[in-house]
Amino acid sequence: MTDTTLEITNVAYRWPGRAGFSLTVPHLSIAKGESVLLLGESGSGKSTFLSLICGTILPDRGRVDVAGTDITTLSGGQRDKLRAEQIGVIFQQFNLLPFGSVMDNILLPLRFAPARRERTGDATAAASQLCAALGLPTGVTRAKSTALSVGQQQRVAVARALIGQPPLIIADEPTSALDANSQAAFLDLLFAQTTTHNTSLLMVSHDPRLGERFDRVIRMEDIAQIERAAA
Amino acid sequence: MILRLAIASLFARALTVGMTILAIALSVALFLGVEKVRTGAKASFADTISGTDLIVGARAGSVQLLLYSVFRIGNATNNVTWESYQDIAARPDVEWIVPISLGDSHRQFRVMGTTQAFFEHYKYRQGRSLAVSDGAIMDDLFDTVISADVAATLGYKIDDPIIVAHGLASFTEHKDQPFRVSGILKKTGTPVDRTVIISMEAIEAIHVDWQTGAQVPGQATPADVIRGMELTPKAITAALVGVESPLQTFALQRAINQYAEEPLLAILPGVALQELWGIVGIAETALLAVSAMVVVTALIGMMATIFSSLNERRREMAIFRAMGARPFTILSMLVLEAMVMAAIGAVFGLVLLYIGLFIGQPILDSAFGLWLPIDTPSIREVWVIVGVICAGAIVSLVPALRAYRMSVADGMMVKT
Known part of the structure; x- marks a missing residue:
């Protein structure tokens, strides 16, 4: 294990079908346990950047090292497996499968990550503990995920990202669907967990006010260049 | 999961x-x-007829013979003479033989002349016998047993009179000799359900005053005179045959097919049914x-x-x-x-x-x-x-x- 959870070197990505429209990221690294807020307006290439880290798209050149593995050398299936093992993902909203119970949703990534499941040990107990730590009511794991409030759903999504302690959490505007009070409470809980487990956190937001709680704040335009050819 | x-x-x-x-x-x-x-x-x-080893008729196609003798569809082109019938009946390998005489009708239903043996030997659906639901099998010359469909369609009850028409879809009727319904058969799901059954002798009796397909004008023999007459059939339409041993079936079939006095045809009902199913299928x-x-x-x-x-x-x-x-x-x-x-x-x-x-x-x-x-x-x-x-x-x-x-x-x- 290196001290760097995520390292991006000289990455360039050209959107298919759109000539001259490309994203380049010269360098970015996130240390183990570090929390980083990535600020960027919509259309700044944030989604593409996250997809590159998660390995659902491949850069045209450069390296993306996740937990010491260069994912650009891996096959599609291997990248999917690596994502399942090493990265916890939290979306903006609608994180949960509506037809599954809370427990189903939390355990879902373990289904695709045997090593992470191994690490977790008693998965249902771990899920219950996480729910308790995140301030969710006891017995919530049996509830249908649609029965929960948006704030509760986001906390379940955190539990799902944290289960089995992956080294990196990627959060894509997880608080944008929450009101200010809930936002603060949500971040308190999230940070409590990432600190406890020494997990790296890369959170994307357009809201600079969140910055003071992070180790480091970076702006999309500082780390990446987007080229737009005249149409 | x-x-x-x-x-x-x-x-x-x-x-x-x-x-x-x-x-x-x-x-x-x-x-x-x-x-x-x-x-x-x-x-x-396939269950329409069972227990019968051979069907004998005048020489024609095997499906045609099956159609008119069992399904009452179409007509025989020729009859089998009573002498030929008796010759076959007398053979040692024949266990039983039932004559069938067709050609007359009642309303839309065919009239079949046969003997008491028909009720004994005609089997359907793996060996089931015909049974009366009401009344009894005919025992008088002018008795008739009608089947379930006939009774239901025409609303007949026991003792109702029936007048048989000459030929099929004909307007000339055997008015002089009305029949009495003596029994009604249970439903079988076979063509028997659409048949009016009378005795062989009755077929002769109603044709006493008839020559070459028409009633002789002015001639009407009273019923009691007919009863006194010799009513041996001159010809039959077909016969159902049972053999002593299944092994003799083919030998008997060959013998009948090569019968010198008259061109005859013997068929195995099962084989002919399959042939027919090939068409219907x-x-x-x-x-x-x-x-x-x-x-x-x-x-x-x-x-x-x-x-x-x-x-x-x-x-x-x-x-x-x-x-x-x-x-x-x-x-x-x-x-x-x-x-x-x-x-x-x-x-x-x-x-x-x-x-x-x-x-x-x-x-x-x-x-x-x-x-x-x-x-x-x-x-x-x-x-x-x-x-x-x-x-x-x-x-x-x-x-x-x-x-x-x-x-x-x-x-x-x-x-x-």
């Missing part, structure tokens, strides 16, 4: 999924039902093909349902992808889902079939003489269900491949 989630996902879309399953179930029930009716009809058809194959198309239609309906669900499920697929599911997992889940729907539909269809059978069996038997046995599902039916599930999987590959491409393109991000 994936299977459980797939099923939970199906439950979440209960209405559309339920409709799809219902469509599959109905189509499978229809298909299996047609199959049941087909095999049942074939068996009923085309229709049932067509019916089966149509019901197979209905199953295909239901499966295509399922494909359409899956297609239309894809867009609203992009979010769901993105979550799976973000959790580390490969695009192939998404594809497998959709195929699995289709297979679950097809399996539930097919099994539900089988259940519908059995419910239908339990309700329909007595109705079909009494109305059409079609007996559909209620058995455990046959190997063939199990294969139909397996086939439907496999076809469901194959059909679902089309939307599943689209979902695969969508999940590769979307990754874990959904722009909705």
Whole structure:
């Protein structure tokens, strides 16, 4: 294990079908346990950047090292497996499968990550503990995920990202669907967990006010260049 | 867990999924039902006559002989002389022989002259005998036994008078010699149900005053004079023959076919029935093909349902992808889902079939003489269900491949 959870070197990505429209990221690294807020307006290439880290798209050149593995050398299936093992993902909203119970949703990534499941040990107990730590009511794991409030759903999504302690959490505007009070409470809980487990956190937001709680704040335009050819 | 989630996902879309399953179930029930009716009809058809080893008639085609002697369809081109009949009856390998004389009718029903032996030896549906539901087998010269359909259609009761018409669809009637209904047969599901049975002698009796197909003008022999007359038939239409030992069947058949005095034909009823079924069977194959198309239609309906669900499920697929599911997992889940729907539909269809059978069996038997046995599902039916599930999987590959491409393109991000 290196001290760097995520390292991006000289990455360039050209959107298919759109000539001259490309994203380049010269360098970015996130240390183990570090929390980083990535600020960027919509259309700044944030989604593409996250997809590159998660390995659902491949850069045209450069390296993306996740937990010491260069994912650009891996096959599609291997990248999917690596994502399942090493990265916890939290979306903006609608994180949960509506037809599954809370427990189903939390355990879902373990289904695709045997090593992470191994690490977790008693998965249902771990899920219950996480729910308790995140301030969710006891017995919530049996509830249908649609029965929960948006704030509760986001906390379940955190539990799902944290289960089995992956080294990196990627959060894509997880608080944008929450009101200010809930936002603060949500971040308190999230940070409590990432600190406890020494997990790296890369959170994307357009809201600079969140910055003071992070180790480091970076702006999309500082780390990446987007080229737009005249149409 | 994936299977459980797939099923939970199906439950979440209960209405559309339920409709799809219902469509599959109905189509499978229809298909299996047609199959049941087909095999049942074939068996009923083959059961029309049993226990008879040979049917003898004037030389013609074997199917033609079967048609007029058993099914009362068409006419004999020639008769068998009484002498030939007696020659055959006298052979040592003949255990029993029943003469049949056709040619007259009553309303739309054929009149058949025969002997008491007919009721003893004519068997249907694996050896069942004819039985009267009311009255008794005829024992007077002018007695008649009518069958269930005749009694039901024409509203006859015991002791009602019947006037037999000369020929078929004829206006000349044997008015001088009315018959009395002495017995009504139980329904058999065979052509016997559409027959008026009188004795061989009665056939002679009503033709006493007739020559070359017309009544001799002014001549009307009174009934009591006829009773005193010698009423030996001059000819018969056909004869049912039972042999002493099944081994002698072919030898007897050959002997009759080579009978020197008169050109005769002896047929094995089973063989002729199969030949006839070969002709009739085309229709049932067509019916089966149509019901197979209905199953295909239901499966295509399922494909359409899956297609239309894809867009609203992009979010769901993105979550799976973000959790580390490969695009192939998404594809497998959709195929699995289709297979679950097809399996539930097919099994539900089988259940519908059995419910239908339990309700329909007595109705079909009494109305059409079609007996559909209620058995455990046959190997063939199990294969139909397996086939439907496999076809469901194959059909679902089309939307599943689209979902695969969508999940590769979307990754874990959904722009909705």
